[in-house]
Amino acid sequence: MKQEDFRKSIKEPYLFHLHTRYTDGKLDAIDYFNFAKENGVRTIVFTEHVRQDLKYDFSAFVSEIREVEKQFPGIRAIIGAEAKLLPGGGLDINQVTNDQIDVLCFACHGFPDDHELYFESFATLFRDDKWKDKIRVFVHPGRYLKKRHVADIEIWKRLDDLIEIAVENGIFIEENKREMLPPSIDIVPEEWRITGYDIHHESGLENWRMGENNGK
DSSP: OOHHHHHHHTSSSEEESBOOTTTTOSOOHHHHHHHHHHHTOOEEEEEEEOOSSOSSOHHHHHHHHHHHHTTSTTOEEEEEEEEEEETTTEESOOHHHHTTOSEEEEEOOSOOSOHHHHHHHHHHHHHOGGGTTSEEEEOSTTHHHHHTTOOOHHHHHHHHHHHHHHHHTTOEEEEETTTTBOTTGGGSOGGGEEEEOOBOSHHHHHHHHHHHHHTO
């Protein structure tokens, strides 16, 4: 998928950053399509959790989405994945999964308690040409710091620097409405922002609905 096509798809109402029963969500693909139909959503960007050693069949997940998509003319599904950062700048995703997606989300989960390693690893990942054929998104930026209750302003400023590196390398930044991250979304140019609610349950869909209504 070209960036131009992706940008067009998120100019109209969209759902981004969501999970299903294949991992830690409580909804099925058809639940998202039904919600989309009821609420004027034109694009659904599925971003299921992945690992190098997957415990579910990602190909079956993709097939299910495509089968459901046929029942909902006018609603487009984009296949993405949320892969976690590895120490040193690697990414926890296998090639078979990577070949099936258009959108690759960079996340931080279960990372060592080492601030310097965190910043260095993300900077390396953002500059890695290996992933540049995908639409890339830095999701819930700063969750690592938030979960560790980091209060040092200078450390949070380093997150701003990291976000700038991401944008310089053509990476979208998620404005995560579930966790209100990153704190300094205003530093991100509008054309590089994408709104996500990190949806796992029906309550996440309701949060999306309320957010859309508040924005009108």
